[in-house]
Amino acid sequence: MKTSEIMAKLQAKYPGENEYLQAVQEVLESVEGVYNQHPEFEQAKIVERMVEPDRIFTFRVTWVDDNGVVQTNTGYRVQFNSAIGPYKGGLRFHRAVTPSMLKFLGFEQTFKNALTTLPMGGAKGGSDFDPKGKSNDEIMRFCQAFMLELWQCIGPDQDIPAGDVGVGGREIGFLYGMYKKLARQYNTGVLTGKGQTWGGSILRPEATGFGALYFTQHLLHHAGKDIKGLKVALSGFGNVAWGAATKATQLGAKVVAISGPDGVCEIPDGITPEMIDYMLVMRASNRDKVEDMATRFPGQAKFTAGKKSWSVPCDVALPCAFQNELSEDDAKELKANGCWCCCEVSNMGCQPGAIHFFQNNGVLFAPGKAVNAGGVATSGLEMTQNASHISWSAEEVDAKLHYIMKSIHEQCVKYGMQPDGTIDYVKGANIAGFMKVATAMLEQGTV
Numbered sequence: 183m184k185t186s187e188i189m190a191k192l193q194a195k196y197p198g199e200n201e202y203l204q205a206v207q208e209v210l211e212s213v214e215g216v217y218n219q220h221p222e223f224e225q226a227k228i229v230e231r232m233v234e235p236d237r238i239f240t241f242r243v244t245w246v247d248d249n250g251v252v253q254t255n256t257g258y259r260v261q262f263n264s265a266i267g268p269y270k271g272g273l274r275f276h277r278a279v280t281p282s283m284l285k286f287l288g289f290e291q292t293f294k295n296a297l298t299t300l301p302m303g304g305a306k307g308g309s310d311f312d313p314k315g316k317s318n319d320e321i322m323r324f325c326q327a328f329m330l331e332l333w334q335c336i337g338p339d340q341d342i343p344a345g346d347v348g349v350g351g352r353e354i355g356f357l358y359g360m361y362k363k364l365a366r367q368y369n370t371g372v373l374t375g376k377g378q379t380w381g382g383s384i385l386r387p388e389a390t391g392f393g394a395l396y397f398t399q400h401l402l403h404h405a406g407k408d409i410k411g412l413k414v415a416l417s418g419f420g421n422v423a424w425g426a427a428t429k430a431t432q433l434g435a436k437v438v439a440i441s442g443p444d445g446v447c448e449i450p451d452g453i454t455p456e457m458i459d460y461m462l463v464m465r466a467s468n469r470d471k472v473e474d475m476a477t478r479f480p481g482q483a484k485f486t487a488g489k490k491s492w493s494v495p496c497d498v499a500l501p502c503a504f505q506n507e508l509s510e511d512d513a514k515e516l517k518a519n520g521c522w523c524c525c526e527v528s529n530m531g532c533q534p535g536a537i538h539f540f541q542n543n544g545v546l547f548a549p550g551k552a553v554n555a556g557g558v559a560t561s562g563l564e565m566t567q568n569a570s571h572i573s574w575s576a577e578e579v580d581a582k583l584h585y586i587m588k589s590i591h592e593q594c595v596k597y598g599m600q601p602d603g604t605i606d607y608v609k610g611a612n613i614a615g616f617m618k619v620a621t622a623m624l625e626q627g628t629v
């Protein structure tokens with residue numbers, strides 16, 4: 183296969199689907215060399231099949247807001263690949279959601295899930311519903327209307343959604359309540375990220391951020407460094423940033439920046455447990471403003487409008503918010519201010535120019551599909567607990583999460599080792615995930 187030829191065809195077929203094309207390009211560039219050593223992959227047209235979702239459901243979601251006004255949004259579920267397990271991946275509620283965004287996320291999810299060591303295929307879904315400024319009742323009515331359509335597409339052995347941007351424990355609760363009413367079955371395993379009293383895994387809320395820090399620790403140890411005492415700049419203040427801030431602080435690092443769509447909060451003395459708790463309050467308020475942290479903790483957090491976390495001097499940058507949130511210029515500014523490591527926690531958080539800059543300028547870099555896989559891995563553990571009607575303790579889940587992140591790091595080292603002894607984590611993660619999915623597809627025949 184030739185990446186350029188496949189990309190030209192996809193660009194002609196899906197013009198303007200920029201996030202999707204970007205995600206495919208990155209994976210194909212990484213795997214081209216390995217792929218071409220396997221004529222059986224080429225014969226079965228594995229790449230041509232793998233870049234297309236198995237199917238996409240699109241549906242209208244109509245609900246009534248607090249003023250009695252009828253609102254209409256669009257809902258989606260992209261079932262991308264089921265070679266190694268049932269479809270699995272989150273739901274994103276964000277005003278900018280498009281089929282391109284969900285196709286990129288579903289594609290990434292396929293390889294990420296393959297890295298977790300657990301049997302899960304890839305999927306993603308969501309809606310262009312904007313949670314900003316919505317009341318709790320409006321969120322509930324939207325979730326119920328969304329599930330009225332989605333429930334026909336999902337099931338514990340078929341497709342298991344979870345949270346993503348704009349969908350957390352509260353939304354999963356509302357979605358599950360409506361699913362249960364429609365299906366007339368207590369199928370706990372149909373959604374993950376549930377509440378702890380009704381089948382949710384202890385540590386699922388923390389898992390993405392905790393897993394990201396365990397991975398970062400492995401990466402640093404492999405490079406002969408330790409996280410203790412390092413300055414960490416992270417972006418966002420949602421669930422993922424909250425988990426990352428918690429674990430980074432526990433491990434002795436100093437979190438010196440968080441951010442939001444409105445700007446950045448610089449925290450020169452490091453984030454405190456009270457401030458970490460306040461991140462949850464800020465998310466639940468649906469105001470989407472990081473400035474609230476500086477208002478609540480004046481003197482400790484300094485807000486600057488319109489700036490990103492990447493303007494704050496740090497050792498380690500952890501993008502935890504949204505795709506393409508870190509540009510090449512941001513990468514240059516980070517490096518100029520002393521940053522020497524970037525672990526992508528958001529899905530495709532770094533633009534291609536930023537990744538190339540990091541890799542060519544001695545900044546350690548690891549991609550989201552390896553770094554953030556602890557979230558979906560813990561979802562996989564939740565599915566195991568639900569299927570066997572048991573509940574594990576926080577210690578048990580944490581130990582399994584540790585083991586999985588260690589294994590993901592080992593897979594990256596195995597497939598990403600360069601002749602000079604350094605690790606190309608992008609290549610490593612992409613090839614490891616790809617080989618697993620491609621082999622399963624080959625063994626299952628032309629379907």
Ligand code: 2IT
Binds near residue numbers: 558
């Ligand atoms: O991007 C992701 O891996 C997630 N949003 C979590 C998906 C899941 O099924 O837990």
